[in-house]
Amino acid sequence: MNWIAIGSIADIPPRGARCVETPQGKIAVFRTADDQVFAIDDHCPHKGGPLSQGIVHGAAVTCPLHNWVISLDTGKALGADEGSVRTIPVKLEGERLYIALEALASKAA
Amino acid sequence: MTEKLVIIGNGMAPGRMLEHLLEAAPDRYAVTIFNAEPRVNYDRIMLSPVLSGEKAFEEIVIHGDGWYIKHGITLYKGHRIVAVDREAKTVTSDHGVTESYDRLVIATGSVPFIIPVPGKDLPGVLTYRDLDDVEAMLLAAQSRAKAVVIGGGLLGLEAAAGLKERGMDVTVLHVMPTLMERQLDPAAGYLLQKAVEARGIKVMTKANTKAIFGNGKVEGVELMDGTIIPATLVVMAVGIRPSIALAKEAGLEVNRGIVVNDRMETSDAAIMALGECAEVGGHVYGLVAPLYEMARVAAVRLADGEDKRFVHSDTPTKLKVTGIDLYSLGDFADGDDREEIILRDASAGIYKRVVLQDNRIIGTVLFGETADGAWFNDLKKKATDISEMRDTLIFGQAFQGGASSDPLAAVAALADDAEICGCNGVCKGKITGAITGKGLTGLDDVRAHTKASASCGSCTGLVEQLLKLTLGEAYNPAAVQPMCSCTNLGHDDVRRLIKAKGLKTIPAVMQELEWKTSCGCAKCRPALNYYLVCDWPDQYADDYQSRFINERVHANIQKDGTYSVVPRMWGGVTNSNELRAIADVVDKFEIPMVKVTGGQRIDMLGIRKQDLPAVWADLGKAGFVSGHAYAKGLRTVKTCVGSDWCRFGTQDSTGLGIRIEKFMWGSWTPAKVKMAVSGCPRNCAEATCKDVGVVCVDSGYEIHFAGAAGLDIKGTEVLGMVKTEDEALEVIVALVQMYREQARYLERIYKWAKRVGTAEIKRQILDDAERRGSLFDRFVFSQKFAQVDPWSERVSGKDKHEFRPMASVGFAEAAE
Numbered sequence: 001m002n003w004i005a006i007g008s009i010a011d012i013p014p015r016g017a018r019c020v021e022t023p024q025g026k027i028a029v030f031r032t033a034d035d036q037v038f039a040i041d042d043h044c045p046h047k048g049g050p051l052s053q054g055i056v057h058g059a060a061v062t063c064p065l066h067n068w069v070i071s072l073d074t075g076k077a078l079g080a081d082e083g084s085v086r087t088i089p090v091k092l093e094g095e096r097l098y099i100a101l102e103a104l105a106s107k108a109a
Numbered sequence: 110m111t112e113k114l115v116i117i118g119n120g121m122a123p124g125r126m127l128e129h130l131l132e133a134a135p136d137r138y139a140v141t142i143f144n145a146e147p148r149v150n151y152d153r154i155m156l157s158p159v160l161s162g163e164k165a166f167e168e169i170v171i172h173g174d175g176w177y178i179k180h181g182i183t184l185y186k187g188h189r190i191v192a193v194d195r196e197a198k199t200v201t202s203d204h205g206v207t208e209s210y211d212r213l214v215i216a217t218g219s220v221p222f223i224i225p226v227p228g229k230d231l232p233g234v235l236t237y238r239d240l241d242d243v244e245a246m247l248l249a250a251q252s253r254a255k256a257v258v259i260g261g262g263l264l265g266l267e268a269a270a271g272l273k274e275r276g277m278d279v280t281v282l283h284v285m286p287t288l289m290e291r292q293l294d295p296a297a298g299y300l301l302q303k304a305v306e307a308r309g310i311k312v313m314t315k316a317n318t319k320a321i322f323g324n325g326k327v328e329g330v331e332l333m334d335g336t337i338i339p340a341t342l343v344v345m346a347v348g349i350r351p352s353i354a355l356a357k358e359a360g361l362e363v364n365r366g367i368v369v370n371d372r373m374e375t376s377d378a379a380i381m382a383l384g385e386c387a388e389v390g391g392h393v394y395g396l397v398a399p400l401y402e403m404a405r406v407a408a409v410r411l412a413d414g415e416d417k418r419f420v421h422s423d424t425p426t427k428l429k430v431t432g433i434d435l436y437s438l439g440d441f442a443d444g445d446d447r448e449e450i451i452l453r454d455a456s457a458g459i460y461k462r463v464v465l466q467d468n469r470i471i472g473t474v475l476f477g478e479t480a481d482g483a484w485f486n487d488l489k490k491k492a493t494d495i496s497e498m499r500d501t502l503i504f505g506q507a508f509q510g511g512a513s514s515d516p517l518a519a520v521a522a523l524a525d526d527a528e529i530c531g532c533n534g535v536c537k538g539k540i541t542g543a544i545t546g547k548g549l550t551g552l553d554d555v556r557a558h559t560k561a562s563a564s565c566g567s568c569t570g571l572v573e574q575l576l577k578l579t580l581g582e583a584y585n586p587a588a589v590q591p592m593c594s595c596t597n598l599g600h601d602d603v604r605r606l607i608k609a610k611g612l613k614t615i616p617a618v619m620q621e622l623e624w625k626t627s628c629g630c631a632k633c634r635p636a637l638n639y640y641l642v643c644d645w646p647d648q649y650a651d652d653y654q655s656r657f658i659n660e661r662v663h664a665n666i667q668k669d670g671t672y673s674v675v676p677r678m679w680g681g682v683t684n685s686n687e688l689r690a691i692a693d694v695v696d697k698f699e700i701p702m703v704k705v706t707g708g709q710r711i712d713m714l715g716i717r718k719q720d721l722p723a724v725w726a727d728l729g730k731a732g733f734v735s736g737h738a739y740a741k742g743l744r745t746v747k748t749c750v751g752s753d754w755c756r757f758g759t760q761d762s763t764g765l766g767i768r769i770e771k772f773m774w775g776s777w778t779p780a781k782v783k784m785a786v787s788g789c790p791r792n793c794a795e796a797t798c799k800d801v802g803v804v805c806v807d808s809g810y811e812i813h814f815a816g817a818a819g820l821d822i823k824g825t826e827v828l829g830m831v832k833t834e835d836e837a838l839e840v841i842v843a844l845v846q847m848y849r850e851q852a853r854y855l856e857r858i859y860k861w862a863k864r865v866g867t868a869e870i871k872r873q874i875l876d877d878a879e880r881r882g883s884l885f886d887r888f889v890f891s892q893k894f895a896q897v898d899p900w901s902e903r904v905s906g907k908d909k910h911e912f913r914p915m916a917s918v919g920f921a922e923a924a925e
Contacts, residue, residue: 006916015628015654018915029915033628047181050670053658055631062631064658064666066178069631101919 003091003098009037010095017052017061020099027088027099028052030072032059038072039090039099045070045083111139114411115200115208117190117355118216119144121153121564122384122400124171126214129408131180137412140182141208143200146239147187149174149820153239154397154532154565157429160243160271165863167821174820193359195377212379212411215367217352219385219395224259224347228321234343237268244822249342250275256342257281257330259318261288263428265346266301269310270430272344280338281305282316282330292426292437296453297476300460304433351386351393366393371418373407383407389419397532397564398424425486425531427479427567434475436482439489440464441472452503461503468496480519481505483571487527520574529571532564540572544579551584552576593632595624600853604640613645615652629655636854639741642777643849646891653908659739662911663899664721672721673714675738676728677774680748680767680786681709690731698724708745708783710736719912725900734774734898741855742777743784743845746770747795751788751805760805762788765834769841775896776888779852779861782845797825800858801841806830810837814844814870815862823859826867829875843884844874850887 012018012031019042020027026042028051036059042052049065059072069078075087089100116123119142127140150172158164177184188202193213201207221236223229235245246268249256253276258269261283273279281288287298288305302312317333321343329339351366362368362376366388373381373389383403385395394400402419409417425438441464443449452461459477463470463485470489475482484506488495501508506519523529525538543549543558555572556563562572576584589599596603603622612618615637619629629637634655641649653661664672678687691711695703701715716724725735737744746769749755751762766786785796786803796802798818802825804811809832816825828844831837847870852861862870873880903912 004918006918011910011915013654013910018910021914021917022919024919026914047668048670050666053662053666053670055634055657056654057628057630057634058626065668067631099918 001089002101004101006097006099008095009035009092009097011097012037015056017054017056019052026050026052028061029090029097029099030056030061032056032072037090037092037097039088040070040072040075041086041088043085044068045077045085046081051085112137112211113209114138114140114212114214115210116140116142116214116216117193117200118142118218118384118386119146119150119184120216120218120384121150121171121397122218122404123214123216124150125401125404126216126383126408126411127180127182129405130411133408133412133414138212140180141210142177142182142184143188143190143202143206143208144184144186145189146241148240149177149184149186151240152564154429156237156240156243157267157271159240160246160268161274162271165821166240166823167860170820190355193355193380195359195380198379210379212381214407214411215356215361215375215380215382215386216384217355217386219349219351221345222348222350223345224318226318226320228323228327229345231321231323231327232325233323233327233341234321234345237264237344237346238349246272246342246344247275250277252341253277254341255280255339256344257338257340258344258346259330260344260346260348261285261312261314262291262346262348263289263426265344266305267429268344268346269305270308270433272342273308273310277342279309280311280313280340282318282332282338283312283314284317286314288312288314289426289428289437292474293435293476294441294462294474296462297435297437297460297474300458300476301428301433301435304458308432349385349395351388353386356382356386364388371406371420372410372416373403373419374410381407381410390421392421396424396426398534401533401564422490425482427482427565429565429567434477434479436473436475436479438474438482438486439470439472441474447471450499450503463503465495468494468499470495483528483568484519484523486531487524490528517574517578520571521578529575530559530561530564530568533560535559535561537575540575541579544576549576550580592636593630595619595626595629595633596622598622600636603637604644604851604853607640607644613641613648614650615641615655639777639779639854643891646894660741661908662718662721663735663737663739663903664716665739667714669715671715671717673712673738674716674721674724674728675706675710675712675736676733677736677770678710679770680746680763682748682763682767683711687731687733690728690733694724694727697727706738706745708738709747710738710745712738719914722903722912726904729898729901729904733900735900737774740777741780742775743770743773743782745783747783747785747799749786749788749793751786755788757791758788758805759807760788760810760834762786762794762803762805765803765805765810765837766794768834769838772838773842773845773888773892775898776845776849776892777895778845778849780855780857782848782858784841798822799825801844803837803841809833812837812840812844815859815867817857817859821859826862828867828871839881839885840874842888843881844870846884846888846891847873850884 006020015033017028017030027039028042030038042050044051044063046068049063051061051063053064054061060069062069068081071078076084091098152169152171155169188204190200191203192201199207199209221238235242256272256277256279258265258281261281269279269281287295288301306312319333320331327343329337331337353363353367356367357363367382367386369375369382369387369389373383375382384400406417406419423439428435448465450463462474464472469492473485495502498509523537527537529537540559540561549555562569591597592600618637638652638655658666664674698720700713704712706712746766748763748766752758782800784801785794785799787794787796788805796804798816802813809830811830812828813825814828817823848858
């Protein structure tokens with residue numbers, strides 16, 4: 001796997017998210033209250049809302065447009081809604097954060 | 110490909126049809142609705158309780174705006190369809206919107222019948238059909254003057270009772286010898302008349318209207334026999350006619366209604382019709398139960414489900430006037446082959462009549478005591494042979510087979526297929542099954558899952574008894590609605606405990622109040638953050654991660670992820686420098702849309718998130734600060750030009766508006782707060798539909814509050830009169846502080862006021878000077894920490910991370 005450095009975990013506020021821009025669109029990188037890190041497409045399966053702008057609770061985010069709740073771990077909509085968003089491999093080494101580019105390339109192909 | 114479904118009309122029948130359709134085939138159609146009424150789908154049969162004041166409009170909404178958004182349905186409010194082109198398969202609205210369809214559903218409902226007498230078009234002559242009619246009646250009722258209701262049927266009597274309740278002197282004119290002659294026999298009609306008269310309503314039967322007279326507005330009604338009845342309001346409630354003009358013009362087969370087969374299809378295979386406008390098997394319907402049955406049939410047809418057909422059945426009639434119990438079902442005309450059983454109790458005002466044919470019930474009229482209606486209906490429906498219990502039949506279910514007269518036992522004794530909710534056709538088994546199967550615990554749950562008791566509400570008692578029977582002690586009807594699924598506590602308890610236990614952080618609240626989740630959810634966190642900001646202004650550190658995105662970045666998120674920015678224009682006043690600065694910002698950042706808002710300021714839409722700080726920097730140089738157009742906080746104070754310019758102005762309304770806005774901007778509130786100051790009672794600033802409003806008069810300032818002009822429309826209530834600007838400011842500030850300290854998060858002032866009561870608010874704000882003073886002081890203290898312009902803070906570098914991407918990867922140049 002080709003890991004690409006995207007910055008430090010300190011760049012993301014706890015219970016928050018930042019965006020990484022890629023040719024396939026924005027990826028939202030989340031940091032939970034207990035410092036777990038997740039990356040998913042910044043695009044709600046419902047109406048394309050920017051998930052990075054939502055409120056983070058547990059390992060889930062609530063979309064700011066129409067309140068769908070998306071699991072950060074699986075990318076699936078929780079509760080009564082159905083849909084899912086792509087998840088991207090992400091790893092934390094010390095303070096440094098990396099995402100896997102293969103996932104991007106394979107999706108682009 | 111998704112097919113296009115267009116629906117003309119947004120009443121209860123098409124609303125119910127959509128619910129069934131979304132359940133059966135959620136993605137099959139792209140749905141567009143054209144509604145001639147400018148609002149969402151509401152429960153029309155509950156208009157009478159709204160008129161009498163027992164319910165508010167917001168309580169009878171069936172589908173709020175959110176429902177349409179959630180299901181991706183396009184709703185054109187206030188669009189009347191004027192043409193259907195069956196050739197091209199398009200419809201066109203009076204506003205010029207044309208939409209094509211694969212399937213079209215016509216649900217145009219009905220129009221009230223207007224009796225063709227002279228004066229029928231005078232101002233003050235109303236019908237009783239929709240919310241606009243109710244609002245017009247409420248307005249007329251403020252005069253406490255005389256009203257005449259023409260028509261002594263179901264609607265007419267409900268209108269009369271409502272107007273009487275609102276303080277009017279009401280006379281009902283009915284052309285037939287007894288009231289509600291279509292649903293009641295003469296004996297019950299007589300008892301009904303006595304009961305109506307006992308409420309202080311005059312009833313005139315065999316009253317034939319000759320003319321409505323008046324000079325420019327209604328002054329009275331003249332009868333054929335020459336009798337004159339003075340009135341300032343005349344309500345015509347003599348019946349309804351299906352709305353078929355559109356269908357007729359489109360060349361569809363029509364008779365009394367739009368002719369459909371028992372699968373709701375019109376003479377054009379692509380077009381269906383349902384509701385009050387449809388005629389099936391020679392019948393047109395006006396009661397909700399058969400209309401909902403049509404909705405079920407139409408939804409199955411649209412989803413291509415099993416072959417479901419509409420079958421005619423009798424629907425019981427009930428009168429929704431509190432204190433008058435009346436139930437009528439089926440056929441109760443006399444006949445040679447019919448027998449009847451009658452019970453009369455003159456002193457108790459009870460009359461019961463059951464009509465039998467071949468030992469089976471075919472009709473029932475109950476007056477004064479209607480509890481056995483459901484049981485009689487059940488016997489009739491199943492065509493049960495009643496010869497065994499004939500002697501005691503009329504005494505009701507409690508007297509059969511030694512059952513006790515305990516109402517709970519009576520409900521327990523009902524068979525599983527006995528109908529509980531007539532409007533929605535829900536039987537006992539379905540309700541008890543849902544309670545145990547889905548773990549339901551309250552009335553709202555049962556309404557959401559089964560629809561029982563969700564329409565006219567007359568079976569609410571039965572449903573509650575079923576809850577009690579099924580859940581036993583576990584059923585607690587007074588249970589508090591929890592804030593969200595993270596806690597069992599309601600908003601009021603949480604607010605009380607935050608103060609009592611001195612909780613000053615979100616983790617402390619969650620720990621001490623035993624939250625069930627580790628860090629809450631998107632419902633409770635913003636609420637807790639507000640409560641803490643409000644209660645501990647000097648000690649609590651605002652938790653930005655618990656704020657909705659708009660309040661985190663101080664702009665309004667749009668559907669495409671861009672933002673809109675609204676700078677403050679104090680009191681709606683601006684100048685050439687400000688306008689020039691806005692024009693420059695629009696050019697520099699290529700802002701695609703500039704719009705004047707309803708709050709007298711300017712909105713710039715379509716700004717990229719990363720541009721926000723630079724936009725604010727430029728606006729800041731011209732002296733602009735954030736308008737908080739995104740906040741649960743003080744929004745605008747709208748003003749008129751007042752005594753400075755206007756020839757009618759009595760006070761400096763612009764000056765007072767600016768003063769209030771400068772005093773109160775930056776404060777966080779449970780929900781948004783919009784204000785206005787009008788310089789005279791002509792009220793050009795529309796202060797009487799705001800959260801807080803001031804109407805200036807010669808002698809001072811009339812303070813208004815608890816208005817609404819959004820999802821709900823509600824005129825304000827008058828808090829009181831004060832003589833000076835200073836007093837006006839103190840009263841308004843104290844009122845808002847009381848609201849800040851007491852209301853539940855997202856609860857607008859009018860909803861809070863309804864809960865607390867206008868009298869109590871008046872007592873604390875106007876009568877208790879000490880209380881008013883301490884509220885005022887607490888607001889002023891809190892403003893020390895709140896009145897910081899969030900835009901200039903961010904221009905100077907606060908929350909930089911919010912406005913920049915973390916990294917940019919995978920682009921060609923980055924990979925090299």
